[in-house]
Amino acid sequence: GTCFRSQEEKAMEAIKDALRALRKRHLLEEGAHGPAISALSKPMISQGSEWKEKTEKLEIELQQCYKAQSRLSALLVIEVAESRTSKASLQDKELLINDLEKDLSQTREECTRLQEELEEKTKTLDLLITENKEVRSQLEEMTNRAQKAESENKMLIDRWMLQKMQDAERLNEANALYEEMLAKLKANGLENLARQQVDGIVRRNEDGTDHFVESTIPSTCGHRIHAHEGGCGSILFQYNSRTLFTGGQAGPVKMWDTNSGSLIKSLNGSLGNILDLAITHDNKSLIAASSSNNLFVWDVNSGRVRHTLTGHTDKVCAVDVSKFSSRHVVSAAYDRTIKLWDLQKGYCTNTVLFTSNCNAICLSIDGLTVFSGHMDGNLRLWDIQTGKLLSEVAGHSSAITSVSLSRNGNMILTSGRDNVHNVFDTRTLEICGTLRASGNRLASNWSRSCISPDDEYVAAGSADGTVHVWSISKGSIVSTLKEQTSPILCCSWSGIGKPLASADKNGYVCTWT
Numbered sequence: 336g337t338c339f340r341s342q343e344e345k346a347m348e349a350i351k352d353a354l355r356a357l358r359k360r361h362l363l364e365e366g367a368h369g370p371a372i373s374a375l376s377k378p379m380i381s382q383g384s385e386w387k388e389k390t391e392k393l394e395i396e397l398q399q400c401y402k403a404q405s406r407l408s409a410l411l412v413i414e415v416a417e418s419r420t421s422k423a424s425l426q427d428k429e430l431l432i433n434d435l436e437k438d439l440s441q442t443r444e445e446c447t448r449l450q451e452e453l454e455e456k457t458k459t460l461d462l463l464i465t466e467n468k469e470v471r472s473q474l475e476e477m478t479n480r481a482q483k484a485e486s487e488n489k490m491l492i493d494r495w496m497l498q499k500m501q502d503a504e505r506l507n508e509a510n511a512l513y514e515e516m517l518a519k520l521k522a523n524g525l526e527n528l529a530r531q532q533v534d535g536i537v538r539r540n541e542d543g544t545d546h547f548v549e550s551t552i553p554s555t556c557g558h559r560i561h562a563h564e565g566g567c568g569s570i571l572f573q574y575n576s577r578t579l580f581t582g583g584q585a586g587p588v589k590m591w592d593t594n595s596g597s598l599i600k601s602l603n604g605s606l607g608n609i610l611d612l613a614i615t616h617d618n619k620s621l622i623a624a625s626s627s628n629n630l631f632v633w634d635v636n637s638g639r640v641r642h643t644l645t646g647h648t649d650k651v652c653a654v655d656v657s658k659f660s661s662r663h664v665v666s667a668a669y670d671r672t673i674k675l676w677d678l679q680k681g682y683c684t685n686t687v688l689f690t691s692n693c694n695a696i697c698l699s700i701d702g703l704t705v706f707s708g709h710m711d712g713n714l715r716l717w718d719i720q721t722g723k724l725l726s727e728v729a730g731h732s733s734a735i736t737s738v739s740l741s742r743n744g745n746m747i748l749t750s751g752r753d754n755v756h757n758v759f760d761t762r763t764l765e766i767c768g769t770l771r772a773s774g775n776r777l778a779s780n781w782s783r784s785c786i787s788p789d790d791e792y793v794a795a796g797s798a799d800g801t802v803h804v805w806s807i808s809k810g811s812i813v814s815t816l817k818e819q820t821s822p823i824l825c826c827s828w829s830g831i832g833k834p835l836a837s838a839d840k841n842g843y844v845c846t847w848t
Contacts, residue, residue, distance in 0.1 A: 496700070496744075506549075548788060548831055550832040553814060553835040555848060556816070556845050556847055557847065558844075559596075560843065562583065564584070564586070564842055566583060566840045567839065568584070569612045570827045570837075570838045571613070571827050573830075574616060574618050576830070577834070578590060579836055579844070580621060583609060584608045587602055593829070602621065602633045602635075602638050604631060605623055609624070609625055610650065611651075614656065615678075616658050619636065621635050624652060624668075627650075630664070644683070650669050651668040652780075653696045658698065662677060663676070663719075667693035667696045667707060671693075673686070673707060674686050687705075687719075689724075694780050696738060697738040697740045698719075699740070699744060703719060708737065709735060712731040731753050731757070733751055735750070739786050741790040742786075742790055743790060755770075757769055770795075770805040774797060775803050782823070782825065784796075785828050788828060791806065791808065794837075796837050797823055800817065802819075802823055819841075819845055834848045
């Protein structure tokens, strides 16, 4: 019995241990499942509200997705349209590229053609350069020959002038013989016959000798011509002729036959007062200096204006033309300039500036130098090509009004407002004669005196209407001519020895023989 009891006790203890272990495990499991049980035990309402919030959020997100989808669709449409445009543009560009490639190939062909042309032109240019060098060398050779010819020409001119002087001497001898014959034949009543015979001998001599015909001392008035209204300021004879040109105030230049005193023609086309006249050596062109600041050049035969030379800025008071070329004209104006003009071209080729106004000018025989008379009383000598002042001499105590060259070119006559007429040696510019008269007073700043064609006499007008004639060699008055009543403005002597002409402030011209 005891044995059975002990087994029962052991069983009870074992059951108790098992119960304790189960309890312990239960407690452990309860602790583990606690949060789940508490969560499950929460009310279902709270879970329902959370789901509702989530649902609303998801709806909002869905709406945003729809909006985004619509925007993307619009963008897609735009992209598709742009893609189509790009595709069309690409096709155009491809066509353009094809055209440009064609143009490029054409341009390349053109370029190669131009290169070939350039090479050809370069060859031609090289040829021309070599030809130009040859021509230049020929030009230099020709220039040297021309210079040599010019120097020879100058030598020939000097010899020609010497010959002319000898001719003049021979002619003077003939004149002396003529006087002797007249004296012998007077008694027999054959004076006229002798005059005609000797005159015929003189006229038949070589061309140009009549430059040196002996001048007669004028004493009687042949014609008194009313040439211009309001004064006649300039008169001039044609070379080796009795034909006289006259210039007045604001009217035509007139051409007169001094044998008959009749008007030949009028040269129209000028403006202003005519202050000086010059004529070319061939008698073809007449040049007038005018107060309108211009020079007028007429063709004498047709009576038409060939040129109007413009360039001076004040009245042109003096003009002369080369006795050598009949082409070069020189003028002086109150703009303090002397201008050289080319009649063939019709324009100014050189200008010389100075300080004192010039009243009168005169070209040397060779046409290379100019004598000018100025308001300060000085006579100046210029190189017309360079404009350089070569020489200057104080000729008068007041303004010079007239400058005249002798036929042989060895003497120059100046007249001044100091009422003195000086004769200078052109080579030294030394005074070789001074002429004056108690009643001889010059009337204006452009009163023109003159030398006779045989270089023996000087004629000058006075403010009282008298013309005085001096012998240069004697230095004394050989004739006093009184016909005009108003101041004499200018005198001119015919190249054939007679007549002498004088013009006055009333526009009358007298011829004296």
